[in-house]
Amino acid sequence: MPECDVAVVGAGPAGLLLACVLARRGVSVIVLEKTSGRDDRSRAIGIHPPGVAALSTAGVADAFRAEALALTGGTVTSRGRVLADLDFAPGQEVLTLPQARTQALLADRLADLAPGALRTGVLVRNVLPEGHAARALIERDGREGEVSARRIVIADGVHSGIRDVLAFGWRRVPGEADYTMLDVGGAAGDDRARLHLEPGGVVESFPLPGGGRRWVIRADAPFRSTAAFADMVRQRTGEDIGDTGDALPQSFRAAQHRAGRLVFGPLVLLGDAAHEISPIGGQGMNLAWIAACRLAAALTGPGDREAALEAYARVSLRAAATAQRRARFNMAMGAPMGAARRSARDVAIRTLARGGSGRRLLGTMTMSGL
Template identity: 75%
Template sequence: MADCDVVIVGAGPSGLLLACLLAQSSVSVIVFEKGAGRDDRSRAIGIHPPGLAALRTAGIDDAFRAEARVLSGGTVTSRGRMLAELDFEPGHEVLTVPQARTHALLGERLAELAPDAVRTGMRVRDVVPAGATARVLVGRDGREDEISARAVVVADGVHSGIRDKLRVPWHRIPGSADYTMLDVVDAPPDDRARLHLEPDGVVESFPLPGRGRRWVTRERARALRTTTSFAQTVLARTGLDIGDPGDAEPQRFRAGQHRAARLVHGQIVLLGDAAHEISPIGGQGMNLAWIAACRLAVALTERSDRDAALSAYERVSLRAAAVAQRRARFNMAMGAPMPAAARSARDAAVRILARGGTGRRLLGTMTMSGL
């Protein structure tokens, strides 16, 4: 007899959304999170239409819409010339919400559905398959306890220790680049995403709730920038003043890509960044994880043949991750520094891709349709 139906390791956006979906279906769920404090970093901000649909399934989309900035579309420029201008269709817009608020809203929804589900400061030491169940070894303050579950979902991030213990191969996928980002608190009013394909690398900016805006620059190396040098880089590449960053400091990161060889190991299942790492720009990894969480919730509540349902979850989710990673690789390549001849060919290709039916397909790709 299992102590609960499902244990989720990791209280990030993917783990919390899955917990909400399961609790809605009267599945007993426990979420173990090793952290105990609040994380105010904004990190993933973009919520694409499929991600919003996942939130709607959890009954929380209205709460997100109430706090979000709704983007009307986006532009692509190169050396001051407009290459493309695309408008999101009504009902298919992209929203932006700082990840700290995303985490808070998901946590509040889970507290409504299952008040005692989340247990912080708990480090999962190991997960061991045990026939029709799995044993979870969890420690806190020098003590170690054991709990059994009908299924364990591993959502503990890119550097998943449990995935390593299961010896699941973690394959490097082509596509990586170095970036720096900075959120400003006071920017000119603008509800469009802006991509500047410049000779020294792309500069991207996305509206945030209120008057905020996120700026992201492609780097030639892992640069350590100050707020001043970041603003100077944006100004030199685009001629634009980023506005007032307040107390914010630039954050550098490497957009790398990996994919697990398999997602299901008996009663243990990988989800989110533990299953696949994708370029984080635009919230792609978070949205892909939410889409997968909806599939997984259905599989875990399957009563007739859960093994077949989990196998389908693995197959479809790995295929979706491969598609998303190919798109991310293409996007990173388009924003790389390049010589003049290559830039001219790229700019011409962007103009062609933005036209007519091709432009609508491009817009669908940008908003993560088909995953």
């Protein structure tokens, strides 16, 4: 007999949220995570309305609202001129919360729902489908073992070694750019996101809970120092980011990939292991949560389970393709460009920000329709 109904490989936001939703529905679940300590790296902070809905499905949305900062809207500028000033509708705000707290809150929720379900320090070396079940070959504390489950969900991130060994496929899709980000503490400020579409490339600024902001710069080369980062923000926007303390800038490439398939017998891909999109604004995390709720419904709903899983894969891949097209457009809007293209872009943004078009623009910015 399998040890559990579902084993999840990876305790990131996607794997933890799926486990919470499944446990809440009475499914026996185990989460296998290779790391043991706390991860305080500065990563996803944005939680969009569909992400909040997913958290509600896990019964943890109120805990997030209590800690997160709700943004009232966003302002887009270019060379000091406002192109768009958009307000989120009540109940449709974007929340910001550091990913370390996101994962901690989800882990706490899982501990309440299924004590002992999260197993850390477990390296999954391979997964083997066996008819209507599967085995995960693991290593823990230098000892080999295995975990058997009716389904194994692979949610171990963009660089998933398991996905690459199996016949899921992994292809690059258009849209990539290099960025550097820095989280700066300080006194509480406003609650609006700011996008500076400057000739040398976009500078983005998102407020954080408890004060301070996350700054993101599009730049082809990493910055040698925090001072160099702050100087570039000042050159492009005229703004002083304030006291950076001991914070160090982190550079990353926003690339995009998509798996060819998400279901292989009893094995299922989820989250960044299934599709990589630009991480700015927490897009990858929110897309993963939307897919996790869809997968939970497929695993627990009535009817033909295999047909439900194939529908999960089809809809999730289509949603990923839509999100990737949006991200590619956003990256193009924030690219360095000459005067003629810049003027055309600015006119287009002003036009899109008006009336019904503005509401549709807000919808795409907050990941609606995925």
